[in-house]
Amino acid sequence: MTTMTEASVREFKMPDVGEGLTEAEILKWYVQPGDTVTDGQVVCEVETAKAAVELPIPYDGVVRALHFPEGTTVDVGMSIIAVDVAGGTGGTPVAAPIAEVPAQAPAQAEAPQAEAPQAEAPQAAAPQAEAAKPVGSGRQPVLVGYGVAASSTKRRPRKGPEIAVSRVPDTIQVELNGHGGAPAVKERPLAKPPVRKLAKDLGVDLATVVPSGPDGIITREDVHAAAAPAAPAAPATQAAPVAEPVPQVTQAPVTTPAAVPVPSYDTARETRIPVKGVRKATAAAMVGSAFTAPHVTEFVTIDVTRTLKLVEELKQDKDMQGLRVNPLLLIARALLVAVKRNPEINASWDEAAQEIVVKHYVNLGIAAATPRGLLVPNIKDAHAKTLPQLAESLGELVSTAREGRTSPAAMQGGTVTITNVGVFGVDTGTPILNPGESAILAIGAIKLQPWVHKGKVKPRQVTTLALSFDHRLVDGELGSKVLADVAAILEQPKKLITWS
Incomplete structure (x- = not known):
């Protein structure tokens, strides 16, 4: 196991992803300590006062620590992730994460959903993350909005022949060889949003559809053709296209926003929802x-x-x-x-x-x-x-x-x-x-x-x-x-x- 020096650690700070915004909330991490990252790879999703955006890392290396857990609101300019740029892209495990985040046990590395130790560290992380300074000169991070360029998330090598990692959102998929082989990148099929929705409703994987449109674009007919063979086998589960009712202006379903908890009148008299x-x-x-x-x-x-x-x-x-x-x-x-x-x-x-x-x-x-x-x-x-x-x-x-x-x-x-x-x-x-x-x-x-x-x-x-x-x-x-x-x-x- 290779021990990293402090001189090789780069601190990535929360950028101003809008116009003069002062803070952003970390919604989701796409990487964990020990993961290999490359220049331009999306590492997290944050929400500002205007929208949710994805942040790319501006250099290659191995993630050493995440300074804040998901759900934390971080001021612009504070360090949110540490990357060892001397770690290269070979996925070498780190000796130990820095002080802001407790070291994870091997079992935690095998189960990404076990984030409890990391969630206990936001108070201790803030002072040291604020003081951390980038070493050397690197280019400033570039804001990535909807429709991110192809990138990959590489996990720490595990025991076994190989694993497949899918990044959210489903822009691409990366198959990672357990013995250090090169990742194979699959491009996202070309299709317009209505066609993607139709494929989702019919349970059709666009990656398996043969396109017939210009420039390799998948059409509605291609999706219906791909769904047709499966219809006799499972008629009860096939989702038929829903005809748009004439008197209705749009088809958007009325749903309760995910961010607002449904009140329980059996357990509490009121519910308080943070406004942010x-x-x-x-x-x-x-x-x-x-x-x-x-x-x-x-x-x-x-x-x-x-x-x-x-x-x-x-x-x-x-x-x-x-x-x-x-x-x-x-x-x-x-x-x-x-x-x-x-x-x-x-x-x-x-x-x-x-x-x-x-x-x-x-x-x-x-x-x-x-x-x-x-x-x-x-x-x-x-x-x-x-x-x-x-x-x-x-x-x-x-x-x-x-x-x-x-x-x-x-x-x-x-x-x-x-x-x-x-x-x-x-x-x-x-x-x-x-x-x-x-x-x-x-x-x-x-x-x-x-x-x-x-x-x-x-x-x-x-x-x-x-x-x-x-x-x-x-x-x-x-x-x-x-x-x-x-x-x-x-x-x-x-x-x-x-x-x-």
Whole structure:
């Protein structure tokens, strides 16, 4: 066993993964003391006030110690992991971890879930981790958001012929030879988010699917073809694609956020939930917005039967195959057209300069409820996208948010926002502006209701839209024009052509 010297130990400090953030919470470690790491490899996931991101290590070596357990909030600039850069990549076990984290017994190394000894050390870790200094000159760590470049997690060699280690998230898999052989990297199959969801629903491993799309992309037909042989053997367990109900705006299931414990009325009178991370930042932003911008909200109830018919037709269009087509897509397009016709709505208020800043681009925000709280990522330059491109961007945005992989950059620079309260069965609401924006459109539930159509009362698909705007820069006339344009397009979708 090789003993490491202090001169070879490099301390990796918590970086500022956002814009001026002062702290971050360690959500998950992907490595343990004794593991071999390489330059650019993701070693942990942290949550800031804006999003959850993955941190790569900026050098090669062997992990000597983790200074903080999962769940600890660490100030920016504090050392979080020590790596022996003299250890190379051979996976040589360390003699002993440094003082901040107690040494692990061999049984603990064999069972990664046994983290109790490490969890007892945050108090002792902080002073020494703060004092630790990097040795030598290494490049600064680079922030890795959603869609990490291929990297691998190498575990300490165990007894036995070989082991297979999978890193979370499932970007790649690494098969590690127990006798020091080179790792074999498997690339992630190419497929769009809707196709990945279909494969997950059908229980199909994309790695086993033969792609037929351009550039080796797996299509929906490829997934169905791969699932077909298994259907007779297990008809009761095969998950059939769920048809999207016509009156519903989106298909997002209503679930209790994982971060909020379900109260037990048998054991306690109340439950206290710490407010931190994204939830804390959202609360502060909403309070600041509500008491800074004078909000005005207008409402309109409309017949969207024609829009829903167009949605069904677009689902059969070959140019939209493999994409998620739903009412939200056409509502987003309707808002973009309304902004084009009324560009002054796409603006912000510069308090310092006492100016109204009109944006000549639209970064369309989509409010998403996630286990970590409300996130509002936005589609950059949404105004310049075709309908298929907008559908693809919406699908990726929603999938990324639900997986908790939204990067800080994806939530910056928004200009107008859509929030869909209809998915919860709510008719309408008075949404609060996203800070720095001048307007937000709320979509209510789409329901079958009696409606006067061509002089007769008929059952029609009806919904209520609500537009909140900043009355400092948007007067009643402008706000009314925008809301009226959106309503007109959704009642007569052909205006998407005549007004574009």
